[in-house]
Amino acid sequence: MKTTFSIIKADVGGCPGHAKVNEKLIEVANRMLQQGKEQGIIKDFFVTNCGDDLELIMTHDKGVNSSEVHQLAWDVFKAASDVAHELGFYGAGQDLLKDAFSGNVRGLGPGIAEMEFTERKSEPIVAFMMDKTEPGAFNLPIYRMFADPFNTAGLVIDPKLHSGFKFEVWDIKEHKRVFLNTPEEIYDLLALIGAKSRFVIKRVYPRSSLPEDEPVAVISTEKLFQIAGEYVGKDDPVAAVRAQSGLPALGEVLEPFAFPHLVSGWMRGSHNGPIMPVANKDAKCTRFDGPPRVIAIGFQVKNGMLTGHEDLFDDPAFDYTRSKAQEIAEYMRRHGPFEPHRLPLEEMEYTTLPKVMDKLKDRFEDVE
Ligand code: F6R
Ligand code: MG
Ligand code: MG
DSSP states (O other): EEEEEEEEEEEBBSSSTTOOOOHOOOOOOEEEEEEEEHSSSOOOOEEEEEETTEEEEEEEEEEEOOOOHHHHHHHHHHHHHHHHTTTTTTTTTTTTOOOOOOOEEEEEEEEEEEEEEEOOSSEEEEEEEEESSSSGGGGHHHHHHHHHHTTTHHHHTTTTTTTOOOEEEEETTTTTTEEEEETTHHHHHHHHHSSTTTEEEEEESSSSSTTTTSSSSOOOOOHHHHHSSSSSSOOOOEEEEOOSSSSSSHHHHHHGGGGGEEEHHHHHHEEEEEOEEOOOOGOOOOOOBBEEEEEEEEEEETEEEEEEEEEETGGGGGGGHHHHHHHHHHHHTTTTTTTTBOOOOOOOOOOOOOHHHHHHHHGOOOOO
16 A cells, blocks of 8 residues: 655745744644545645744555646645734745645645655654755755764664665756765765855655655745745745654664754855754744754554654753754854855845945946
8 A cells, every 4th residue: 555645835924033833823733734634625634833844744545746746735834824914924825935836836836745655654754844044954964864873873784685676866957857866976965065056956866675666855946036046935844754664763763863964055045054953833934034944743653644743852851952053153153144044145034235336336436
């Protein structure tokens, strides 16, 4: 039996500001997904938030890009954004970039990470959700899970992982993709994905013990800027990662987040800062609208049902990382408007530079 695991997310309004999704929007989503479950559109669901992003986690047997499932998600976002409008929440409906739904939420604003796979006897899967950053923020942790033996001991000592994985990498500027095998091609892979604003890991596939055409990880890669043609908000990404039995163990999947690496997207989508792994209760972006956060909800899936879940970063084992992230946040903030805290010109989401250049144009003089 094949199961589809879908995470579809959107920012349809924050309260207050861009800090957090209000409980009232979570209620709307829970109510409507319960109806969707009763109508047989989905099998099971879990609603949560990371910062100001409303996250719909759904299981079903309709495959990826199902118009029924996407319609349900779109209706939830529409209804939640109506409530956000009524209550005057901030940026109400901001990620719903088109008015009409036409069979698929792709290209309409929401972010999507979904994969269809044959359920194993026991199927652990982790939903990662980030706020105030971009899809490339997943490059480093996904690489470490599936290709770095210093992170994933199983790559070295578990015969089922020893042949490595296949990475599907997207060039999000040129709209092209390439498949690279690890460990043979790790240098080529790193040459691409180290440039995380352009090359992003979209999916990872197994190379032994599991069906080779069924992904074991998937990351949302929607770029809101490219869809809207102007800055409308950050493309805060999500990812789903399967674990154990021939795949990285749960602890190997979480281990990369013990390092609060620098990501882009903090404050006005224009600053670099550390990604801080937090419990869902702490997934609200406060200091300088951040720092960028990541949450991880782990599930067991059985016959398409979410039979149990756990808030995985709600754990003192990540306290050290959080305090390290605070220290890095403090260090980065002291740079104020200077790079590398502020992003390079071409990557900033907000800029006054054309106006400043225009104002000063007559005062610029030639120099030798
Ligand atoms: C939003 C974000 C925030 C906003 C900032 C300014 O996801 O990253 O940092 O960019 O709060 O928002 P506006 O321009 O709406 O006042
Ligand atoms: Mg927002
Ligand atoms: Mg957000």
